[in-house]
Amino acid sequence: MIKSLRGMNDILSEDYERYTYFIQTATFIAQNYGFHFIETPLLEETALFKRSVGESSDIVGKEMYQFIDKGENDVCLRPEGTAGVVRAFIQKKLDRAGGTHRFFYHGAMFRYERPQKGRLRQFHQFGVESFGQDSVYEDANMIMMVSDILKKLGIGYRLQLNSLGCKECMPTYRDKLVKFVKECEESICEDCVRRLDTNPIRVLDCKNDSCQVLYEGAPKLVSNLCESCDEDFTKLQEILDANDITYEIDTNLVRGLDYYSKTAFEFVSDDIGSQSAIAGGGRYDRLVEFLDGKATPAVGFAMGIERLLELIKLPEAKQEGYYIGAMDDEGIDLVISLAHKKRKTDKVSVEYKTKNFKNHMKMADKVNAKYFCIIGSNEIENSTITIKNLVDKSEKTIHIEEF
Numbered sequence: 542m543i544k545s546l547r548g549m550n551d552i553l554s555e556d557y558e559r560y561t562y563f564i565q566t567a568t569f570i571a572q573n574y575g576f577h578f579i580e581t582p583l584l585e586e587t588a589l590f591k592r593s594v595g596e597s598s599d600i601v602g603k604e605m606y607q608f609i610d611k612g613e614n615d616v617c618l619r620p621e622g623t624a625g626v627v628r629a630f631i632q633k634k635l636d637r638a639g640g641t642h643r644f645f646y647h648g649a650m651f652r653y654e655r656p657q658k659g660r661l662r663q664f665h666q667f668g669v670e671s672f673g674q675d676s677v678y679e680d681a682n683m684i685m686m687v688s689d690i691l692k693k694l695g696i697g698y699r700l701q702l703n704s705l706g707c708k709e710c711m712p713t714y715r716d717k718l719v720k721f722v723k724e725c726e727e728s729i730c731e732d733c734v735r736r737l738d739t740n741p742i743r744v745l746d747c748k749n750d751s752c753q754v755l756y757e758g759a760p761k762l763v764s765n766l767c768e769s770c771d772e773d774f775t776k777l778q779e780i781l782d783a784n785d786i787t788y789e790i791d792t793n794l795v796r797g798l799d800y801y802s803k804t805a806f807e808f809v810s811d812d813i814g815s816q817s818a819i820a821g822g823g824r825y826d827r828l829v830e831f832l833d834g835k836a837t838p839a840v841g842f843a844m845g846i847e848r849l850l851e852l853i854k855l856p857e858a859k860q861e862g863y864y865i866g867a868m869d870d871e872g873i874d875l876v877i878s879l880a881h882k883k884r885k886t887d888k889v890s891v892e893y894k895t896k897n898f899k900n901h902m903k904m905a906d907k908v909n910a911k912y913f914c915i916i917g918s919n920e921i922e923n924s925t926i927t928i929k930n931l932v933d934k935s936e937k938t939i940h941i942e943e944f
């Protein structure tokens with residue numbers, strides 16, 4: 542038997558209901574915040590991810606589904622959504638148009654990670670990207686939007702916040718950090734030694750406990766921000782306070798992608814095990830320029846849908862639509878044409894097999910129908926149909942033409 546690839550799951554039945562409910566809820570909220578749908582290809586040039594997510598990241602270094610296609614192009618299944626949206630933004634010359642451009646997207650992402658609970662090789666994200674706003678209110682908007690989505694779905698969270706500084710203050714901080722880490726270089730892990738060369742601030746989120754102990758006394762990002770970054774970070778906290786969004790400052794939060802500057806945030810859940818990050822994002826003011834566009838400030842986030850599925854509380858299913866069945870074979874054709882007519886406006890379940898009244902009722906119950914119609918010899922003879930309302934138990938008989 543051929544099975545699905547490791548870390549690549551089917552989404553069906555109840556999970557699918559949660560999945561679509563999540564997309565509907567997140568779409569509704571993103572649209573309320575003024576975001577528009579964008580769809581970018583699953584496959585892009587490998588260079589796009591190398592230049593945006595960064596050569597030093599685990600994603601580019603170890604996890605890409607990269608291959609040479611039949612036209613000898615070096616391509617890659619997207620490991621995340623931001624790079625493709627930035628590419629599309631530049632390609633459509635929206636960077637030259639000026640103004641604010643806000644997009645949301647959802648779909649499959651691919652990372653060749655070691656699969657475990659909450660960590661898949663094909664997973665789905667819902668993400669948003671906003672271009673053209675350098676105001677910290679936009680950063681706050683991102684965080685409020687994730688919070689609104691999670692609250693609407695009944696999901697509890699902890700929000701972790703940090704500022705990574707800008708091109709003015711980041712290099713000075715980086716030098717200080719490198720000096721600190723070099724002093725204990727003998728004792729740090731191999732990954733951190735590599736990070737010292739490629740992207741030193743990534744040492745801060747090393748998962749190795751012995752490294753973390755060594756870095757306890759390291760200089761902190763938030764204590765080394767320039768005046769403008771510091772003001773923005775303080776303002777962001779004030780906006781969140783004023784809007785009842787609780788957060789923790791995590792001075793080691795650096796995110797696993799290289800394009801961030803200034804605000805970085807992660808939403809975590811304590812109810813889903815070790816892969817606890819349910820959403821992450823931040824500001825990436827330099828990426829558009831870095832990908833050859835006109836310098837444009839930008840900020841965004843993405844949520845991991847699979848990690849949210851088990852946390853989503855579905856609203857109680859309400860009875861809706863019609864169930865139509867026949868008592869005898871002669872009635873089935875009529876059942877099909879009535880269903881065809883009614884499906885223009887309503888959900889209709891039909892049963893192709895004849896059954897007695899009681900068994901039809903059981904089926905209607907199973908599909909949670911609100912209206913119940915059975916075609917028997919009387920109905921065919923008189924061209925009438927009786928509609929039973931299964932919620933308020935009322936009943937009416939009408940001419941078939943009126944149905």
Ligand code: HAM
Pocket residue numbers: 620621622623652654659660661662664665666668669670797798818819820821822823825840841842843844845846847848
């Ligand atoms: P990210 O933190 O790499 O950020 O991914 C966002 C979310 O995707 C994570 O918080 C997690 O819920 C989910 N996720 C990541 N990897 C996996 C996996 N292997 N299996 C299941 N779920 C996973 C980004 O991707 C950025 N593009 C977010 C962003 C948008 N920043 C600015 N704009």
